[in-house]
Amino acid sequence: MALIVQKYGGTSVGSTERIKNVAKRIAKFQRQGHQVVVVVSAMSGETNRLIALTKEIQEQPDPREYDVVISTGEQVTIGLLAMALQDININAKSYTGGQVKILTDNTFTKARIISIEENNIRRDLNDGKVVIVAGFQGVDKDGNITTLGRGGSDTSAVALAAALKADECQIYTDVDGVYTTDPRIVPEAKKLDTITFEEMLEMASQGSKVLQIRAVEFAGKYKVKLRVLSSLDEKDAIASSGNNSGTLITIEEDKQKMEHAIISGIAFNRDEAKLTLTGVPDKPGIAFQILNAISQSNVDVDMIIQNVGRDGTTDFSFTVNRGEFEKALSILERVKLQLGAREILSDNKICKISAVGVGMRSHPGVATKLFQTLSDENINVKMISTSEIKISVVIDEKYLELAVRVLHKAFGLDK
Amino acid sequence: MALIVQKYGGTSVGSTERIKNVAKRIAKFQRQGHQVVVVVSAMSGETNRLIALTKEIQEQPDPREYDVVISTGEQVTIGLLAMALQDININAKSYTGGQVKILTDNTFTKARIISIEENNIRRDLNDGKVVIVAGFQGVDKDGNITTLGRGGSDTSAVALAAALKADECQIYTDVDGVYTTDPRIVPEAKKLDTITFEEMLEMASQGSKVLQIRAVEFAGKYKVKLRVLSSLDEKDAIASSGNNSGTLITIEEDKQKMEHAIISGIAFNRDEAKLTLTGVPDKPGIAFQILNAISQSNVDVDMIIQNVGRDGTTDFSFTVNRGEFEKALSILERVKLQLGAREILSDNKICKISAVGVGMRSHPGVATKLFQTLSDENINVKMISTSEIKISVVIDEKYLELAVRVLHKAFGLDK
Secondary structure, eight states: OOEEEEEEOTTTTSSHHHHHHHHHHHHHHHHTTOEEEEEEOOOTTHHHHHHHHHHHHOSSOOHHHHHHHHTHHHHHHHHHHHHHHHHTTOOEEEEOHHHHTEEEOSOTTSOOEEEEOOHHHHHHHHTTOEEEEETTEEEOTTSOEEEOOTTHHHHHHHHHHHHTTOSEEEEEESSSSEESSOTTTOTTOOEESEEEHHHHHHHHHTTOTTSOHHHHHHHHHTTOOEEEEESSOSSOOOGGGTOOOSEEEEOHHHHHTSOOOSOOEEEEEEEEEEEEEEEEEOSTTHHHHHHHHHHHTTOOEEEEEEOOOBTTEEEEEEEEEGGGHHHHHHHHHHHHHHHTOOEEEEEEEEEEEEEEOGGGGTOTTHHHHHHHHHHHTTOOOOEEEEETTEEEEEEEGGGHHHHHHHHHHHTTTTO | OOEEEEEEOTTTTSSHHHHHHHHHHHHHHHHTTOEEEEEEOOOTTHHHHHHHHHHHHOSSOOHHHHHHHHTHHHHHHHHHHHHHHHHTTOOEEEEOHHHHTEEEOSOTTSOOEEEEOOHHHHHHHHTTOEEEEETTEEEOTTSOEEEOOTTHHHHHHHHHHHHHTOSEEEEEESSSSOBSSOTTTOTTOOBOSEEEHHHHHHHHHTTOTTSOHHHHHHHHHTTOOEEEEESSOSSOOOGGGTOOOSEEEEOHHHHHTSOOOSOOEEEEEEEEEEEEEEEEEOSTTHHHHHHHHHHHTTOOEEEEEEOOOBTTEEEEEEEEEGGGHHHHHHHHHHHHHHHTOOEEEEEEEEEEEEEEOGGGGTOTTHHHHHHHHHHHTTOOOOEEEEETTEEEEEEEGGGHHHHHHHHHHHTTTTO
16 A cells, blocks of 8 residues: 555646546546645646636736635635545545645745644544645745745645655546657657756756756755556556556666666746846856845856956856846846946847756767757757756757757767 | 725626626726725636536535535636736735635535735735735635635625725626516616615615625625626726716615615515415424424525414424525424424415615605505415515516516506
């Protein structure tokens, strides 16, 4: 008997018919003798409907009240799923984030989980109930409703799995695992049976939108066995049965026992924008002064690049999500004046492409091959950033598909 | 400076545009120096949408989970209204029933309020905030979400007004007050400036759907000054200003100072069904045995009539809401066998009409006039029930409009 946390995303619970199917799947697990905790998202479309309502009221919705409104999406799903289970004679009970309680800080719309009370859930599981928890939400210490930001349901699931010391955390999505790259762009893309946490982190942060990056971080930190699999697939994957459905996200040692390619996948992010502040005085504290202003406005910065300076000044570049481009730009105008920098260069028609793989550590020449492949196609590289297991380049957005395809082939991922 | 509780129904907050208008109205009160607590319903249509979802999942939805789903409607409205107020620079904060907390029993879908914690609301009011509370909902002692049943937002408002010792509780609806009868049926119907709690109770329970009966009971019990008025009306009514907008529901002494008619209004209820169990052994405890079985299934019984017995047996009749007719009928089949009663007579094409007025106490002849009026129109009376300030008759549904019109005229309510 295992304790399994399952997470179903918005598409999997997108209609009452689909909710009933999810209930059947859960019932199968429970009847096998497993204890099941289920985390659900809002029905697909619902969160967008709610966000639209808030925007009709206020251009920049008040964050506390925004969370009050947005969190109702998941609350509807938990109630409906509990009913669907009871309708097929499975004892089930729903919990909002506050009822669990999933304690978070009070950064409304982007809260972080501090702790999870497990006693009530444990009691219900021991009573033979399926426990259903609203993903994406929690409460702060004053009882205010908070949300974890988009995709936060994955984080809820992993955090619950960690708190309950679950045997496996299964993330059900509309894809059947993590691929070497997006199959919509490269039809030859292959499903990976395993991927390391580190690789998954790089893949996720690069825009392979299978799992939320914070969820993967959390899973890595607390050694939660994480599996991505399809809610449409009829085969049921349980770790203990040795079944290899979906993609298992493992710690690196496990992975190294297996054969693996140097590069695990090609990730990309379409919605990027880059900003450069030129002629910045080259002295200590400059990076902090720029980034602090940006992050205080809750704009997430992705790549950060600063090259060696000349003539006592340097150029400082970073990328942000395209949706936050205008906001970042206006902050940078202020910073420019404060620092006496020369000018701001910006481009919001860019994308980022990354080659990711732990094999990179022991195999030199990956970067060379990457640049050569892009050069052969006459694709100009605008920014470069590397980590131990990843090389990322910023290029013109129009070359995205082409670059992904040629890199996928060059690194033999279609084999 | 007064403390005012205002309640806005589903139509008043039926769109983001209307929510903004409600915000403007609230702002006006607050800028006059009043402390304002606002109770809101779900946006019109939303509760029905949620109910439909639950029915798609389960024919008889699990009550606990039903409340989890249904209560989200009000939660969306409180967040949106708080945003709308902040957008016009009014400091506002929303509260779910659980956040207040409005403690109820655990009769899901029909919970009753036990107590209300007022400290947080009081603190926010003193900080100059408008406090917005989700109507219709609370939590039980175990933290489960409960709802108060349809129309429960009125009850939430009055209970809050009582707990906070508010100067006035204003119920905003799409009508501008309580009328002598439904103006859609009798165009000459007149708005009442005042009505007593008792009369209002009889009017409400008889189907004048302006206010929920429990709200009026509550208001009477805790001496809450209650005013019904239109959210579309531009005149703002405040008790302290002596303004006579809407209809003020008063205790009887106040009313007796004023001129008033013998009959205040003609109420009616279209959706009734009647059931009769004939040949019931005429012995103590019979009424209890019948009604207990019915009420344990949460079917609300309205009129109850038992006439003197003959030959050691009696006939026992009652009316229920038409939506619960089938349910009541099947329970009664069981009771019939248990009691060895003769047969069940039933009719679900009936309606109930009532003449209501405290003047009835001191003016004999009201009943006579009522029966004569109906008789003149050849309308057969099927059941009769009277209280100190009300006479109700059950008649064929098809005569409803006719009966209301002739009675309205006979009692001079169009004058």
